[in-house]
Structure formats: structure tokens, C-alpha cells
Amino acid sequence: MTDDGELRRETLEAVRSACASDETLRKFLVDLLCEEAEHPGNWRWKEPYTQRIAETATEWAKQNED
Amino acid sequence: MRIEQISIANYRQYEEVEIEFPPGDAADLHLLIGENGTGKTNLVNAITWCLYGDEPHLSRASSAVARPNTGVVDAASDGDRVSVRVELVVDTGRESPLTFRREETYRISCGEEGQPNLNVPVLEGTEFVVIRREEGDAEFLDGEEAEAQVERFVPKGIRDFFLFDSERLDQYFREATAQSIRHAIFELSRIDLLERVSKHLDTICTEFRRKTRKESPQLEEAERELEEAEKRRKEAVSRVGTCRGEITTARQKFEECRKELEGIEHASELERRRGEVEATIGRKRQAREEKAQQKAGLLLEHGVLAGFLPSVERLVRSIRDKRDSHEIPPAIAVSALEESLAQAICELCGQPLSVEAQNRVRSLQEQMEISAEVSLALLSMEGYLSQVSERAAGFEDDMRRAAEDLRDLDTDLTELQSELAEIDRKLVGMDTARVRELVRQRGKFDNMHNDAQQRLGQFQVQQRLADERLEKAKEAYESELKRTKKVGTLRDQIAFCQRAVGAVDEAKQGLMASTRSDIQAGTTRIFRDLTWKQHTFERVWIDEDYSLGIVDPEGRERLGDLSAAERQLLALSFTLSLHEVSGFSSPILVDTPVARVTGDNRKRFAQVLGRLSEGKQVVLILTPDEYSPDVRECLAPMAATVRRLALDEHERSTRLVSMRDGN
Amino acid sequence: MGTKRDRVFMSQDDRERYEKLKQEAVGRGRDSKELFLLAVATGLRNQVRRPLETRHEFVRTEYFNDRDMALLHAAAVSETGDLNVIGDRSAVLDVAEEYAHAGIRLLADMIDGSPHEGFEKAFEKELYEAHRATNGAE
Numbered sequence: 115m116t117d118d119g120e121l122r123r124e125t126l127e128a129v130r131s132a133c134a135s136d137e138t139l140r141k142f143l144v145d146l147l148c149e150e151a152e153h154p155g156n157w158r159w160k161e162p163y164t165q166r167i168a169e170t171a172t173e174w175a176k177q178n179e180d
Numbered sequence: 181m182r183i184e185q186i187s188i189a190n191y192r193q194y195e196e197v198e199i200e201f202p203p204g205d206a207a208d209l210h211l212l213i214g215e216n217g218t219g220k221t222n223l224v225n226a227i228t229w230c231l232y233g234d235e236p237h238l239s240r241a242s243s244a245v246a247r248p249n250t251g252v253v254d255a256a257s258d259g260d261r262v263s264v265r266v267e268l269v270v271d272t273g274r275e276s277p278l279t280f281r282r283e284e285t286y287r288i289s290c291g292e293e294g295q296p297n298l299n300v301p302v303l304e305g306t307e308f309v310v311i312r313r314e315e316g317d318a319e320f321l322d323g324e325e326a327e328a329q330v331e332r333f334v335p336k337g338i339r340d341f342f343l344f345d346s347e348r349l350d351q352y353f354r355e356a357t358a359q360s361i362r363h364a365i366f367e368l369s370r371i372d373l374l375e376r377v378s379k380h381l382d383t384i385c386t387e388f389r390r391k392t393r394k395e396s397p398q399l400e401e402a403e404r405e406l407e408e409a410e411k412r413r414k415e416a417v418s419r420v421g422t423c424r425g426e427i428t429t430a431r432q433k434f435e436e437c438r439k440e441l442e443g444i445e446h447a448s449e450l451e452r453r454r455g456e457v458e459a460t461i462g463r464k465r466q467a468r469e470e471k472a473q474q475k476a477g478l479l480l481e482h483g484v485l486a487g488f489l490p491s492v493e494r495l496v497r498s499i500r501d502k503r504d505s506h507e508i509p510p511a512i513a514v515s516a517l518e519e520s521l522a523q524a525i526c527e528l529c530g531q532p533l534s535v536e537a538q539n540r541v542r543s544l545q546e547q548m549e550i551s552a553e554v555s556l557a558l559l560s561m562e563g564y565l566s567q568v569s570e571r572a573a574g575f576e577d578d579m580r581r582a583a584e585d586l587r588d589l590d591t592d593l594t595e596l597q598s599e600l601a602e603i604d605r606k607l608v609g610m611d612t613a614r615v616r617e618l619v620r621q622r623g624k625f626d627n628m629h630n631d632a633q634q635r636l637g638q639f640q641v642q643q644r645l646a647d648e649r650l651e652k653a654k655e656a657y658e659s660e661l662k663r664t665k666k667v668g669t670l671r672d673q674i675a676f677c678q679r680a681v682g683a684v685d686e687a688k689q690g691l692m693a694s695t696r697s698d699i700q701a702g703t704t705r706i707f708r709d710l711t712w713k714q715h716t717f718e719r720v721w722i723d724e725d726y727s728l729g730i731v732d733p734e735g736r737e738r739l740g741d742l743s744a745a746e747r748q749l750l751a752l753s754f755t756l757s758l759h760e761v762s763g764f765s766s767p768i769l770v771d772t773p774v775a776r777v778t779g780d781n782r783k784r785f786a787q788v789l790g791r792l793s794e795g796k797q798v799v800l801i802l803t804p805d806e807y808s809p810d811v812r813e814c815l816a817p818m819a820a821t822v823r824r825l826a827l828d829e830h831e832r833s834t835r836l837v838s839m840r841d842g843n
Numbered sequence: 844m845g846t847k848r849d850r851v852f853m854s855q856d857d858r859e860r861y862e863k864l865k866q867e868a869v870g871r872g873r874d875s876k877e878l879f880l881l882a883v884a885t886g887l888r889n890q891v892r893r894p895l896e897t898r899h900e901f902v903r904t905e906y907f908n909d910r911d912m913a914l915l916h917a918a919a920v921s922e923t924g925d926l927n928v929i930g931d932r933s934a935v936l937d938v939a940e941e942y943a944h945a946g947i948r949l950l951a952d953m954i955d956g957s958p959h960e961g962f963e964k965a966f967e968k969e970l971y972e973a974h975r976a977t978n979g980a981e
Contacts, residue, residue, distance in 0.1 A: 122370055124369075124370075124691060124694065125370065125371070125373060125374065125687070125691065128374075128687035128688075128690045128691045128694070129374075129683065129684075129687045131686075131687070131690055132683040132684070132686035132687040132690060133683050136679075136683075139676075139679060139680060139683055142680065143377065143680060143683060143684065143687075146377045146380075146381075147373050147374070147377060150373045150376045150377055151373055154324060154325070154328040155323075155324030155325070155327075155328065156324070159380050160380075160383075160384070163380055163381070163384055164384060167384065167673050167676060167677060168673070170676065171669075171672045171673040171675075171676035171677075172669065172672050174672070174676050174679075175671075175672035175675060175676065178675075178679075
């Protein structure tokens with residue numbers, strides 16, 4: 115049973131599994147999930163999302179360069 | 181979580197009622213017994229109205245009536261205000277309970293046009309709040325925050341698994357489609373957070389992509405094509421999903437018809453055969469009547485012939501004798517005699533005739549005229565008379581043939597009558613009009629199924645093409661992105677977002693699959709634990725398409741063979757498994773839980789529900805008929821509260837009466 | 844030649860008997876001539892003839908065809924022993940009437956006397972016996 119600010123264990127496990135060894139991605143998604151959990155209903159999500167993407171994308175791209 | 185108290189004011193039959201649910205020692209079971217019309221179902225409606233603002237279990241009669249209690253409305257004066265309020269106090273397991281309160285305010289208007297003596301309640305306002313009390317402070321939540329609390333108590337999407345009536349249970353697996361099971365699992369998987377993340381990431385990704393358009397025409401074209409391809413793919417997937425749903429529904433409906441027809445399928449065939457048999461009987465009866473008349477005719481004919489036969493035979497012999505002796509026909513021509521007399525000269529010898537001779541000729545003439553007439557008559561009847569003997573001799577053969585024909589027809593008629601009786605025996609009790617309707621419906625659903633199958637094939641092809649197009653568009657876009665140096669940062673962000681969306685989708689699928697598997701296992705375990713046929717059913721399964729089935733130890737599908745009680749038990753097991761997997765410890769409230777179960781199964785079901793209450797709060801609302809001695813014997817000892825719903829003396833308001841001392 | 848009679852007669856109480864016969868399968872739908880001939884034949888078969896007590900018009904002779912007349916002639920010749928009776932229509936019909944009068948009574952008695960097996964069965968049985976007697980005699 116979820117409560118404010120908490121995610122289900124199962125959800126976090128599912129994300130971990132989907133991200134495999136991509137820790138950057140995993141942290142990024144968990145961060146977003148926490149934001150969503152703290153803001154039920156409509157909220158101004160675009161800025162936090164855009165900001166986090168901007169912070170993470172370049173580094174992630176470097177890590178995943180083939 | 182459990183309901184501690186329900187307070188109702190002016191809601192439908194409930195003028196002012198407070199129902200407390202103190203937990204019992206061993207079980208958290210609460211029984212409410214009431215006749216139809218005393219407000220049983222409206223108690224469920226009160227709870228759903230409080231939590232969700234709707235009344236899904238409202239009867240047709242109640243839906244035509246405004247919510248405020250009619251007694252209160254009628255007693256009010258023009259301009260008075262009446263408040264309809266339902267309050268639920270819920271123990272969430274924390275220190276203080278949550279209170280869910282919904283209130284509507286009505287102004288009473290008297291003397292409306294056309295209804296001068298009628299008080300009409302006019303809605304003025306609605307308020308829904310959730311009150312959280314902690315450490316002496318009360319926090320009032322409203323709007324989305326309040327709704328979020330409701331979602332944590334009993335999510336609206338799966339409320340049917342917590343607040344339901346036996347009809348719902350009974351129909352659940354009649355109408356359960358893969359879609360509704362998928363929906364329940366979706367809700368329970370609590371992937372709503374993942375859904376939001378995915379949706380938001382997708383939106384941003386699309387915006388990033390659109391930004392790249394202005395960097396080069398080729399990029400713009402590639403991005404537009406990608407967007408278009410994504411849209412087309414989404415539509416194609418949606419069409420396939422819808423079509424699959426239609427196939428499942430059509431198949432289920434077809435199976436329902438087929439199942440009902442099984443055993444009475446022959447009714448149409450029997451009816452057709454009955455018609456044929458009746459028609460044949462009609463023809464045979466007519467043939468028999470004709471044959472009987474023929475036989476009577478033969479009897480008449482032979483009766484006549486038999487009587488005349490001796491006379492006829494004698495006459496025939498006389499005629500032959502006379503002919504043999506040349507007496508007939510006569511030797512002398514009558515004309516010669518006439519001429520002789522006229523001339524008084526013998527025509528033969530030419531001598532004159534004396535008076536004496538003339539008298540002899542005259543006498544001879546007279547004898548010969550009579551004899552000639554008679555002789556002609558005799559000769560003319562000889563032919564027919566000669567046949568009479570032969571015809572009369574055929575009497576026994578004629579009779580035998582007629583009797584045989586009649587016997588054959590009688591045998592045929594007896595066999596046909598037997599067949600008709602057998603058909604009628606089989607048809608007795610069959611509702612042939614229902615059969616015709618079922619056959620018609622079965623044909624309709626069969627056509628729908630085949631039609632949808634055909635369309636599915638086409639849609640799947642379209643989806644495949646859409647997938648290919650999307651792949652190409654993705655490759656083309658990414659290739660263009662790589663080529664366009666100016667979009668460096670955007671490129672990284674787009675790639676990252678796409679990977680993130682992919683990971684979220686994968687997590688969603690994983691969660692759904694895990695939830696599905698857990699519910700499947702839970703349903704199997706609970707069903708096997710509760711069922712009274714321990715060795716008949718082996719396992720419940722929910723496949724990837726979210727179709728539900730149940731198999732026996734030999735692996736044969738048995739969903740269609742479940743009795744009504746077993747079907748309800750399976751639905752209940754599924755429900756309880758959902759509770760377990762979801763982690764929701766919310767109470768179960770069941771209206772008329774055993775109404776659709778009969779005989780011994782009623783007691784079994786009651787036992788199941790009783791055992792359930794040992795682990796969670798169970799509120800059962802029963803009719804007196806359901807609360808039979810068997811059921812009472814099973815439930816009353818473990819119930820924390822047993823109360824009766826009764827209308828007051830004016831029958832406008834429901835009150836509660838304890839059926840147990842001290843409660 | 845004798846005078847040409849244009850009808851045969853029956854006794855008054857025979858009317859009811861003919862009606863009774865008409866109710867039976869053998870007589871249903873049959874005309875009076877056919878029933879008259881059956882009555883004559885029944886009288887002949889049982890060798891009983893009775894003078895009519897009263898004379899009521901019954902069947903017009905124009906309805907008798909040549910075959911019907913042949914049978915009546917045979918009966919009259921057999922009764923009188925004189926072939927020339929064929930020329931005396933009146934004498935032929937008299938014979939027929941008296942046999943019919945006796946015959947219809949026998950038939951009516953058979954109808955009344957066969958409540959269980961029915962007239963048709965009883966009549967058929969009698970014909971079988973007559974037929975066997977005739978064949979046996981041959």
C-alpha cells in the first residue's frame with residue numbers, strides 16, 4: 115500500500131530490471147517516480163523533467179557511446 | 181484498513197443513522213439483514229456516493245427520486261435547507277482514522293409551477309472532504325488530494341472488487357473479458373506512476389524532436405515522417421486491440437449461447453421433425469380414410485353380387501341353353517310374318533292363307549315379338565352377367581388386399597404416433613421460443629466472431645506495415661540526426677528520452693506480468709482452499725491476453741462447466757487474490773451474498789465468507805430469506821454485529837435494530 | 844308388353860331402416876338405388892321376400908342402368924322360372940321390391956344386433972360365409 119513519497123518496492127524492482135546495468139538511467143527514472151509520487155494529480159512537471167534530462171542526457175550519451 | 185463507522189443523514193431511506201462496526205474477537209464480520217425495500221442496496225450506494233459521488237447500484241425506482249429523504253423533504257417548509265450527508269470513518273492502521281465526508285445541500289422549493297403542493301429539493305452545492313486528524317489537529321483535504329485518499333482506500337477502478345452484490349459476482353465471469361481483467365490487473369499493478377512518467381517523457385521527447393525540424397529540411401521531413409509513423413502505429417495497435425476484444429466478446433457470447441443450447445439444441449430439430457411427422461400422419465390418416473371407404477364400397481358391391489349370384493348363374497345357363505338350342509336368336513324373321521298377314525299370302529310358300537292359318541300366323545307373330553324382345557334383352561345382358569361370377573369370385577382377394585392396406589396404414593400411423601409422442605416428451609419443458617432466439621443469437625455471434633477474425637488479420641498486416649514504417653522512419657530520423665551536427669545536445673536528449681521511455685515500458689510490462697502471475701497463483705490457491713470439490717479443479721490461469729480459465733487435473737478447460745455457485749466462488753477467489761496482490765487490506769462489503777446460490781451451496785458460501793472475515797473486515801447485507809437457519813448457524817456465532825434494517829411506521833425511513841443483546 | 848313402371852316402392856317403415864343403413868360405412872354416401880339393390884341382394888341371399896304393407900315411392904327406374912336391370916331380371920327369372928318375365932317390367936320390379944323389403948329388415952336387424960363388432964364387420968363375416976358356401980358347393 116503506497117503512501118505519500120513512497121514507491122512500491124515492486125515498481126522499483128521493475129525499473130531496476132528494465133534498466134539492467136544502466137545506473138544513470140535507473141537513478142534518473144527513480145528520481146522522476148519520486149517526483150510523481152509526491153505530486154498526485156496535475157502539477158507543473160515539465161520544468162523538473164526538462165531539467166533532469168538536461169542534467170543527465172549528455173553524460174548518459176557519453177557512457178553509451180558505441 | 182476497516183470501516184469504523186458510517187453516518188448517514190437524509191440520504192434516501194436513511195434519515196439519521198449511525199452504524200458502528202466494532203471489531204469482533206475472532207472475526208471482523210458484520211451482518212445486516214433487511215427485507216427488500218428497507219434500504220440494503222442503498223447502504224452500498226451511500227458508501228459509493230460518499231467515496232466516488234455516484235450510485236451504481238441504484239434501482240430504477242430510486243433513480244427517479246431525488247437523493248434527499250422524502251420524509252424530511254415533505255416535512256420541510258418553502259425555503260428550508262436540507263443537507264444530505266454520508267460520512268465514512270476509516271481506520272487506516274495509523275494513529276487516527278480518516279473521515280470521508282460528502283455533503284449536498286438542497287433548498288426546498290414549494291409550489292413549483294404545475295405542482296403547487298409538492299416540496300421539491302433543489303441542489304445548491306456539493307462538498308467532498310477527507311479529514312485527517314493527527315495529534316489533535318484536523319487537516320481537511322479536498323479536490324484532488326481528497327480523491328487521492330479515496331484511491332488509497334478503495335481505488336475507483338477496482339471498487340467492484342470491494343463493494344459488490346451477488347449478481348455482480350454471478351455475472352462477473354459471464355461477462356469477464358480479457359479487457360476487464362487486464363484493467364483490474366493494470367489498476368492493481370499500481371503502474372500509474374510509471375504511466376505518468378512514460379507519458380511525460382514521451383511528450384518532452386516529441387517536443388525535442390519537433391525542435392530539430394528547424395535545423396534542416398531533411399530533418400524536418402524525417403521527423404514529420406517519424407511522428408506520422410508513430411501515430412499510424414498507435415492507431416494500428418489500437419485497432420488490433422479493439423478487434424481482439426471484439427473477438428473475445430463474440431466468442432464468449434457464442435459459447436454462452438452454445439452452452440445454453442447444449443441439451444436443448446435438438447429442440448429446433450425436433451420441432452422440424454415434429455412438423456414432418458404431423459404432416460405425414462395427416463396424409464396417412466387421409467389415405468386410411470380413403471382405403472376404408474374403398475373397402476366399404478367393395479363390401480357393398482360384393483354384397484349385391486353375392487345376393488344376385490345364384491340368380492345370375494342360373495340365367496346365364498338358361499341363355500346358353502337357349503342359344504345352344506337355337507331358340508335365341510329366333511329363326512323366323514318377324515317381318516315375314518307381318519307381310520304374310522298383310523297380304524293374306526304365306527311369304528314362305530306363296531299360298532293364300534285361310535282364316536285359321538291367319539290366326540295361327542297372328543299367334544305366332546305375338547309369341548315371336550315377345551320372344552324376340554326378350555331374346556334381344558337376354559343376349560344383351562349375357563356379357564355382363566357372365567362377368568358377375570368372376571367378379572364375385574374375387575371377393576376374398578379384394579377383402580384381403582383391402583385389409584392388408586388398412587393394416588399397413590394402421591402400422592404406419594402407430595409408429596408415427598409413437599414418434600410424435602417421443603418428440604413431445606422430449607420437447608416438454610423446452611422453451612422453443614428461447615431456443616429459436618438462442619440459435620439466432622448464436623449465429624449472430626458466430627458471424628461477428630468470423631468477421632472480427634477477418635478484420636484482425638487485416639489489422640495485423642496493417643500493424644506490421646506500420647511497425648516497418650516506424651522502424652524505417654526511426655532509422656531515417658536517427659541517421660539524419662547523426663548527420664546534422666547542429667543538433668548535438670538535442671540528439672543526446674532525444675536518445676536518452678527514448679531509452680528512458682523504453683525502460684519504463686519494459687518495467688510496466690514486467691509489473692503487469694508479475695501481477696498477473698501473482699493473481700493467477702493467488703486465485704488458484706484461494707479457490708482450491710475454498711472449493712468443496714477438492715479434486716475437480718487443478719489450476720486457474722490468466723494468459724498473456726488476460727483470458728481467464730480453469731483446468732482440471734487432466735488439463736481440460738472447465739470454465740464453461742462451472743455451476744453458478746462455483747462461478748461465484750471463482751469470482752470471489754479472484755477478488756481476494758486481487759486484494760492480496762494489491763496489498764489493499766480494504767474491507768469487503770457484499771449485498772445479498774448468497775441470493776444466487778441455492779441449497780447446500782448457500783451454507784458453503786456463507787462459511788467461505790465467514791472464514792474470510794477472520795483476516796479482513798467483511799460486511800454482509802442479507803435478506804431474511806438468505807439468513808436461513810443454515811446460514812445463521814454458520815455466521816451468527818462469529819459475527820461481531822448482527823443488525824436488522826427496518827422501515828419506520830410511516831415507511832419513509834430506515835432504522836437499525838440490533839438482533840443481539842449487548843450490541 | 845307390360846306397362847312401363849317408372850319407380851320402385853317401399854313400405855313406410857322401411858324408410859327408417861334405409862336411414863339407418865346410410866349411417867353405416869357401407870351405406871355412407873350411397874344413393875337410394877345402390878341401397879335398394881343391396882337390400883334386394885340381401886333378401887335374395889337369405890331367400891326371403893315379403894309383400895309391401897304400404898307403398899311409398901322410393902327410387903325412379905330411370906336411375907337403374909342396364910347392369911342394374913340385368914341383375915333384377917336375373918332375380919325375376921329365377922323367381923318365376925319364366926324368361927319372358929324380362930318383358931314385364933312391373934313383374935320384375937315387384938319381385939325386387941318384395942326381396943328388398945325383406946332384405947332391408949335383415950340389414951337393419953344386423954345393424955342393431957352388432958353394437959360391439961359393428962355392422963361392417965358382421966356384414967363382412969356374413970359375406971365370407973356366403974362366399975365359402977358358394978365356393979364349397981362348387
